[in-house]
Amino acid sequence: MNNTRPPQDNKFVPRKGKRVFMHRKVCRFCADKNLQIDFKDSRMLRSFITERGKILSARITGTCAKHQRCLTAAIKQARNMALLPVTAGHALLD
Amino acid sequence: MKQQHYETMYLLGSDVNDVDRSALSAKLQKLVTDANGSIVEVNPWPLQRLAYKVKKNTQGYYTVIEYGAPGSVLAEITRELRLDDRVLKFISLKKADKFDYEAVMKSRQAKKTETAPAAEDETKEAEANE
The missing domain is CATH 3.30.70.60 (Ribosomal protein S6/Translation elongation factor EF1B)
Incomplete structure (x- = not known):
């Protein structure tokens, strides 16, 4: 077996000179109960897709698993209805 | 039905x-x-x-x-x-x-009245800030 990684004990060793403290991201839909996930609300959904039209991962946006599932479904419904672009290549330019 | x-x-x-x-x-x-x-x-x-x-x-x-x-x-x-x-x-x-038609209409009404005063508050705050 070609395992080149040096043996490590179970301590977290931060990279040299880099100690990044991240604020824990909070799910936007858990924080604000009035905020509904709706496929018709394309403006809200746009903040959860990239410029190319891909769905942003929950890891990036901080959305919880439950709401990420709803969000994914809503974005796909919006794509079907031509409310959101599927790819940037076919998107109409403003 | x-x-x-x-x-x-x-x-x-x-x-x-x-x-x-x-x-x-x-x-x-x-x-x-x-x-x-x-x-x-x-x-x-x-x-x-x-x-x-x-x-x-x-x-x-x-x-x-x-x-x-x-x-x-x-x-x-x-x-x-x-x-x-x-x-x-x-x-x-x-x-x-x-x-249930009545229940749906009621909840919609409640939502409307709930969001309306909130919007008023915001405008008041905006005025106060000015």
Whole structure:
């Protein structure tokens, strides 16, 4: 077996000179109960897709698993209805 | 018969005129009311730019109809929208398994009154900041 990684004990060793403290991201839909996930609300959904039209991962946006599932479904419904672009290549330019 | 809470949205091209659009909307509403269903809301959107070209259309009219009706009505509406060539896209969603007209209207009213005072507060705050 070609395992080149040096043996490590179970301590977290931060990279040299880099100690990044991240604020824990909070799910936007858990924080604000009035905020509904709706496929018709394309403006809200746009903040959860990239410029190319891909769905942003929950890891990036901080959305919880439950709401990420709803969000994914809503974005796909919006794509079907031509409310959101599927790819940037076919998107109409403003 | 058991009724469910549905929502249907369809897209018409920009070349469909006002009269035809309201006629189609009325036709679908009639399908619902004929089966003892009830309309919660009909919301025709203004002309909107589409995210991508659909049958050479770059703009279109969306209409959202929210209603309570038995499942057979949904099948009829789907059939109607499929047969109509002017309909570019449509989607139907079940919002709830049970439909109680009064309860739905009440909760909608409550939401409206809930959001309205909040909006007032915001404007007041904005004024205070000025």
